[in-house]
Amino acid sequence: xxxxxxxxxxxxxxxxxxxxxxxxxxxxxxxxxxxxxxxxxxxxxxxxxxxxxxxxxxxxxxxxxxxxxxxxxxxxxxxxxxxxxxxxxxxxxxxxxxxxxxxxxxxxxxxxxxxxxxxxxxxxxxxxxxxxxxxxxxxxxxxxxxxxxxxxxxxxxxxxxxxxxxxxxxxxxxxxxxxxxxxxxxxxxxxxxxxxxxxxxxxxxxxxxxxxxxxxxxxxxxxxxxxxxxxxxxxxxxxxxxxxxxxxxxxxxxxxxxxxxxxxxxxxxxxxxxxxxxx
Amino acid sequence: xxxxxxxxxxxxxxxxxxxxxxxxxxxxxxxxxxxxxxxxxxxxxxxxxxxxxxxxxxxxxxxxxxxxxxxxxxxxxxxxxxxxxxxxxxxxxxxxxxxxxxxxxxxxxxxxxxxxxxxxxxxxxxxxxxxxxxxxxxxxxxxxxxxxxxxxxxxxxxxxxxxxxxxxxxxxxxxxxxxxxxxxxxxxxxxxxxxxxxxxxxxxxxxxxxxxxxxxxxxxxxxxxxxxxxxxxxxxxxxxxxxxxxxxxxxxxxxxxxxxxxxxxxxxxx
Numbered sequence: 001x002x003x004x005x006x007x008x009x010x011x012x013x014x015x016x017x018x019x020x021x022x023x024x025x026x027x028x029x030x031x032x033x034x035x036x037x038x039x040x041x042x043x044x045x046x047x048x049x050x051x052x053x054x055x056x057x058x059x060x061x062x063x064x065x066x067x068x069x070x071x072x073x074x075x076x077x078x079x080x081x082x083x084x085x086x087x088x089x090x091x092x093x094x095x096x097x098x099x100x101x102x103x104x105x106x107x108x109x110x111x112x113x114x115x116x117x118x119x120x121x122x123x124x125x126x127x128x129x130x131x132x133x134x135x136x137x138x139x140x141x142x143x144x145x146x147x148x149x150x151x152x153x154x155x156x157x158x159x160x161x162x163x164x165x166x167x168x169x170x171x172x173x174x175x176x177x178x179x180x181x182x183x184x185x186x187x188x189x190x191x192x193x194x195x196x197x198x199x200x201x202x203x204x205x206x207x208x209x210x211x212x213x214x215x216x217x218x219x220x221x222x223x224x225x226x227x228x229x230x231x232x233x234x235x236x237x238x239x240x241x242x243x244x245x246x247x248x249x250x251x252x253x254x255x256x257x258x259x260x261x262x263x264x265x266x267x268x269x270x271x272x273x274x275x276x277x278x279x
Numbered sequence: 280x281x282x283x284x285x286x287x288x289x290x291x292x293x294x295x296x297x298x299x300x301x302x303x304x305x306x307x308x309x310x311x312x313x314x315x316x317x318x319x320x321x322x323x324x325x326x327x328x329x330x331x332x333x334x335x336x337x338x339x340x341x342x343x344x345x346x347x348x349x350x351x352x353x354x355x356x357x358x359x360x361x362x363x364x365x366x367x368x369x370x371x372x373x374x375x376x377x378x379x380x381x382x383x384x385x386x387x388x389x390x391x392x393x394x395x396x397x398x399x400x401x402x403x404x405x406x407x408x409x410x411x412x413x414x415x416x417x418x419x420x421x422x423x424x425x426x427x428x429x430x431x432x433x434x435x436x437x438x439x440x441x442x443x444x445x446x447x448x449x450x451x452x453x454x455x456x457x458x459x460x461x462x463x464x465x466x467x468x469x470x471x472x473x474x475x476x477x478x479x480x481x482x483x484x485x486x487x488x489x490x491x492x493x494x495x496x497x498x499x500x501x502x503x504x505x506x507x508x509x510x511x512x513x514x515x516x517x518x519x520x521x522x523x524x525x526x527x528x529x530x531x532x533x534x535x536x537x538x539x540x541x542x543x544x545x546x547x548x549x
Contacts, residue, residue, distance in 0.1 A: 178392055178394035179394050179396045179397075181356060181390075181394065182388065182390060182394035182395075182461070182464075183396075183407055183410060184383070185354055185356055185383055185386070185388035186384060186387070186388065186407065186408055186410060186411050186464070186468055187380040187381065187382075187383040187384030187411020187412070187468070188380070188410035188411060188414070189380065189410070189414045191414075192410045192414050192415070192418065192419070195416075195419050196396060196407050196418075196419050197396050200396050200397070200398050200399050201397060201398065203398060204398070
């Protein structure tokens with residue numbers, strides 16, 4: 001309580017420039033730096049390979065240019081299928097993640113043992129969906145439902161649940177508690193309170209997250225094709241395997257255009273919806 | 280030990296017997312409420328007071344005196360450690376969930392920070408006032424509600440003078456308008472009693488006056504019992520039949536307003 005810093009009059013104790021570090025903290029920082037440097041070695045970082053790889057890259061680019069347009073109709077169909085997979089998967093994923101996120105949100109479930117158990121299970125399931133990579137989900141679904149876009153759609157749906165489930169739950173946890181308390185005080189049930197006070201307040205975040213999920217899904221749906229889960233990815237793999245670099249370049253540019261368009265539309269949609277009118 | 284520390288230097292509590300209206304039907308009776316929070320700070324050490332039907336009571340006390348906690352315990356929005364709150368003849372701690380919702384729906388609770396749902400219209404916020412009576416999707420938005428409910432909600436907005444803002448988003452209303460929408464939401468409950476926790480503390484003096492006048496009219500014209508907390512001594516005296524003052528988690532004054540002067544009340548902020 002007593003101020004002891006100014007013991008000697010006339011000489012004020014200014015704080016030191018750098019706060020004195022705990023020796024353990026210092027050791028931890030050094031160890032961290034060493035680990036980062038070691039990681040470069042572990043990652044096979046090599047300047048010589050980078051330098052010698054340069055000409056090969058130029059060679060690839062020169063052989064890939066100009067992109068060919070001969071298979072454009074078929075590729076367009078494949079690209080459309082890729083986006084359709086992404087869209088359908090995201091929609092299913094978002095719809096399924098809402099109830100799951102509601103169960104996972106702390107403070108939304110009843111404060112009983114059962115309520116806590118349900119919350120913990122929901123959080124574990126979401127974490128599991130999120131931590132297993134989408135490519136692995138695609139492999140699993142190719143085995144279970146066969147080759148084709150349906151497997152890719154399911155993989156995206158599961159990946160979206162992992163992504164949206166977490167962020168939906170976090171945004172519902174961050175909602176201001178006041179309106180919910182007001183409705184509880186007015187005699188509203190728990191479910192009424194969630195749908196009237198919590199979800200509307202979390203809606204901007206839901207929309208933003210869903211649009212990010214769609215962008216993410218569009219990017220991953222390209223890769224999923226590589227393991228036979230539908231879409232344009234398989235075309236890219238075939239073109240590369242046959243050294244048809246001009247075709248590969250066409251496909252890469254098409255993917256680039258698609259992702260760019262989805263991202264642009266996503267940010268426009270976000271802005272418009274968030275400023276939208278009330279209901 | 281906490282209790283002792285909080286009450287040192289305070290003379291024996293001057294608790295007057297409940298108001299002359301006490302033989303009448305009691306809407307709210309609080310007996311021996313105690314509540315402390317995790318920090319081990321006792322907020323309410325022993326709070327007892329009651330409110331008769333159609334009575335207007337002001338609850339005063341400095342910051343941290345336990346006013347808000349007392350109101351929340353009275354509605355069982357906060358679970359008291361001990362003591363009981365009897366609302367319209369029902370002891371709340373023993374009430375089942377459904378019964379509790381029914382009792383709560385008879386009390387319109389108005390908060391300092393209006394607590395409207397943002398991003399939805401004023402009308403939807405008023406429609407929400409009916410959720411205690413009719414749960415479910417038709418009460419979630421004015422867009423899903425039946426004609427009767429929409430008309431009644433609109434009438435409540437008219438009652439607070441905001442029918443022209445019915446479709447405006449709640450987060451685009453001014454502070455005074457928001458608080459009036461919150462009152463309309465409370466009116467939608469067709470309450471027997473209104474409980475207001477520092478309803479004008481975040482409003483400018485003019486808007487605050489309007490809101491207090493509105494409460495006064497509702498209490499006097501429609502016979503709604505009123506319990507409000509305030510830091511404004513003038514409001515406490517002008518708009519209540521009786522003043523209850525809390526200090527250190529205890530009731531230290533319970534007196535008819537007509538017998539009190541502002542200096543009597545200022546003492547609680549000293």
